Amino acid sequence: MPKWFMPFAGLTAVMFAASPFVIASVRYESTMGLVQKIFYYHMPSASMFLLSAVVCGLASARYLFKGSPRQDRLAYAAAELTVLFGAITLVTGPLWARKAWGVWWTWDVRLTASLMGWMVAWAYLLVRKYGGPGSDKLAAGLALFGMANVPFVYISVNYWRTIHPKTSVVPTLPADMGMALWFSFVCFLMLFTLLLRLRVRLEEQRAKLDALYLSLDE
Amino acid sequence: MRVAVLLALLFTTPLIAPAFAAGSTGFGVAGQQQQPEPPKPTDEFVPISQLPAQDQLPAAPLLVTAYAFVWLALFGYLVSVSRRLSKVQREVERLESDIAKGTRT
Numbered sequence: 479m480p481k482w483f484m485p486f487a488g489l490t491a492v493m494f495a496a497s498p499f500v501i502a503s504v505r506y507e508s509t510m511g512l513v514q515k516i517f518y519y520h521m522p523s524a525s526m527f528l529l530s531a532v533v534c535g536l537a538s539a540r541y542l543f544k545g546s547p548r549q550d551r552l553a554y555a556a557a558e559l560t561v562l563f564g565a566i567t568l569v570t571g572p573l574w575a576r577k578a579w580g581v582w583w584t585w586d587v588r589l590t591a592s593l594m595g596w597m598v599a600w601a602y603l604l605v606r607k608y609g610g611p612g613s614d615k616l617a618a619g620l621a622l623f624g625m626a627n628v629p630f631v632y633i634s635v636n637y638w639r640t641i642h643p644k645t646s647v648v649p650t651l652p653a654d655m656g657m658a659l660w661f662s663f664v665c666f667l668m669l670f671t672l673l674l675r676l677r678v679r680l681e682e683q684r685a686k687l688d689a690l691y692l693s694l695d696e
Numbered sequence: 697m698r699v700a701v702l703l704a705l706l707f708t709t710p711l712i713a714p715a716f717a718a719g720s721t722g723f724g725v726a727g728q729q730q731q732p733e734p735p736k737p738t739d740e741f742v743p744i745s746q747l748p749a750q751d752q753l754p755a756a757p758l759l760v761t762a763y764a765f766v767w768l769a770l771f772g773y774l775v776s777v778s779r780r781l782s783k784v785q786r787e788v789e790r791l792e793s794d795i796a797k798g799t800r801t
Contacts, residue, residue: 498763513755516762523766562773566766573762577753669770676777683784690791 479679483672490668497665504658513577518658520570521648522666524592527563528628529670530556531595534602535625538618547685550614553621555677557602559670560624564596579641587634588642595631598624 497518507514534556541549571589572582583589598620605617635644651659 519766570762573758680781
């Protein structure tokens with residue numbers, strides 16, 4: 479692993495451990511009260527969900543058009559993180575919605591598009607695992623659709639009638655709430671970077687293992 | 697996994713502790729009240745914050761579940777990747793040593 483990895487991991491762990499205390503120190507939102515504090519983990523995890531789908535899509539595009547195995551490994555790692563952060567988003571969102579909206583789920587454009595993006599990432603992983611020879615390129619094609627879904631998810635709240643908060647909410651937050659949100663966002667971004675590097679390392683080692691087995695067979 | 701559960705509980709406690717102190721979570725509210733009167737019928741909108749306590753959904757369990765899920769999911773994934781990585785690395789080292797010896801087991 480690179481030299482920066484362990485100090486960076488330590489810093490991320492400390493910041494993550496501090497994040498609930500930072501969030502607890504912020505005032506309650508006036509209409510939703512305590513449950514609104516889910517927002518400080520929900521929004522950053524949703525951002526990482528979309529970011530990992532974009533990383534997966536871009537790396538897949540480069541793999542499809544340039545054939546770089548390094549990009550394929552990056553796409554595979556990012557697809558797994560899309561599933562992870564998507565699961566967090568799709569679980570924390572309904573827990574908040576149950577209190578704020580009175581329902582666990584509604585077939586709102588943003589929720590539905592997010593669910594579709596998450597299912598595309600699952601499809602990518604399933605194709606890679608069970609698709610047999612050539613599945614890497616098929617999965618890369620799927621990742622392009624997953625990436626195309628990302629702007630749709632982002633702008634959906636501004637273009638369609640929805641009960642989900644709009645993207646304009648974040649810039650209008652009071653200073654203390656905004657500070658807690660961006661602290662949490664940085665924590666998630668650092669964690670995303672660490673997990674992506676670790677997962678890419680796993681793919682590198684698997685590639686090395688395959689090469690070793692091939693060299694033994696020759 | 698026990699460590700993960702303990703961590704999740706540990707780090708969600710500061711979030712709900714102030715609410716417990718203020719008595720705004722809804723935990724234990726029903727038990728403290730004595731036979732509330734049935735609500736009067738209404739034909740107009742009533743803000744959720746003005747509903748009787750027994751009709752309000754407590755926020756703390758939802759918040760704790762959300763934070764615990766995030767911590768468990770992230771910790772579980774980290775453990776999963778670390779275990780897979782160490783397994784592959786052990787196999788790589790074994791094969792490299794086999795190749796160096798000129799044998800295959």
